[in-house]
Amino acid sequence: MKKIVALLVVFLVVACAKEKQSISRIEGKRITISDSLPADQAIEDYIKPYRDRIKEDMSKVLSYAPIDMHKNDGELETTIGNLMSDFVRSQSEPIFNKRTGKNIDICLLNHGGIRAPIPKGPIKTQTAFNVMPFENSIVVAELTSENVHGLVDYLVTAKRAHPIAGLTIKLDKDYKLLEALVNGKPIEDGKTYHVVTSDYLQNGGDRMNFLKNPVTLEVLDYKIRNAMIDYFKSVDTIPARLDGRFVKQ
Template sequence: MKRFIPLLALFLAFSCAKEKQDVSRIEGKRINITDSIAANEEIEAYIQPFRERIQEDMQKVLSYAPKDMHKRDGELETTIGNLMADFVKLQSEPVYKKRTGKSIDICLLNHGGIRAPIAKGPITTQTAFNVMPFENSIVVAELTAENVHALVNYLAEAKRAHPIAGLTIKLNNDFTVHEALVNGKPIEDGKTYTVVTSDYLQHGGDRMYFLQDPVTLEVLDYKIRNAMIDYFKTVDTIPAKLDGRFVKL
């Protein structure tokens, strides 16, 4: 009898165990959201003040563009590309200087990251969101001279107007590098250079692998779009220029 009771309990435990179940099929259907679906008036009334405030902020005029600026108005440099590289370097410099005591040598961004032109006329907060809809943040990577040479060669081979500042590149007719200067001086072997860029590129975006293994890396906790808005607030009329920073001879 003593042996029977444990065996009976074991039998009951297994017989009461739940049967294992697996998902055999998943079904879904598309529900179109159209004007025929009535809005919830209570929810609409609640969010209306917030919507109006956001719309007001987005349409606030910050600066003025003297001409249309877009990323195809030059071969290797563009007006909007030069603008973006310049303001990212300018706005990042005091933050980086305060943290590290060092200055920024170069700015490098990517042509594909510019998502809209800037039209001649008033510039609003909405303009910044149109040009830079991404949440990319600014980082400063300290590179060896070897990696700066790799950066220059990448730009020459890409034959694309990736925005740069602090760097001057002259290419031969066959797109080989004729001259590359950082702040007006040749790149020195054994020296390191600071490059301000986006976190996306620093992680190897657009195959910019030369940014991935920096000597040091400083994350500024500052979005490119916010830097753009801050810059627009400081200038009455933004510059629209091609200045020969990246040319083919």
């Protein structure tokens, strides 16, 4: 009897193992989410204090813009681009200097990273989130003089208003390089330069591969958006200028 039961068990196991499972039908239903859906009052009551606090914080006036500033108000440099590269450099400098005892030579950001203009009038916290919605952090890459020349060549070839500070570039009418200066001096062969930028670009974003293998890299643990907010808080009226840092004659 035991042998018969054992044989039956083996037979059932083998039969089940050989049976192939397959999907015969998949069904789905579209559920539209819109304002017509009734709100859950208990959830609304729970999140209201947080929503009100966020709205209050986002509406705080931090500074003032004297004119409309956007990334297309100049050919090779723009008012908002100059502003961003200047404050990223100025806000990062004390942190970097305290850690390393060294100074920042150049700031380089990317034109596409500016996602909204700064309109004339009061600047609010929301403005910073509009201009810089990404979580990009600030890093300082130490570059060889060869890579700094590569940086300049990239900007000359791109013919685009990527924000820069500490670097002056002059082109002729045919977009050929006439002069490139770092803090008013020619690039010195054999010297290294400290370039403050975003972690996105340092990792090769926008094909800025000259940033990818620095001599040293200092991660500041400081987001560009937070640097922007801190800067806005520190000034009454932000500067809006084109100062000839990247020009075609």
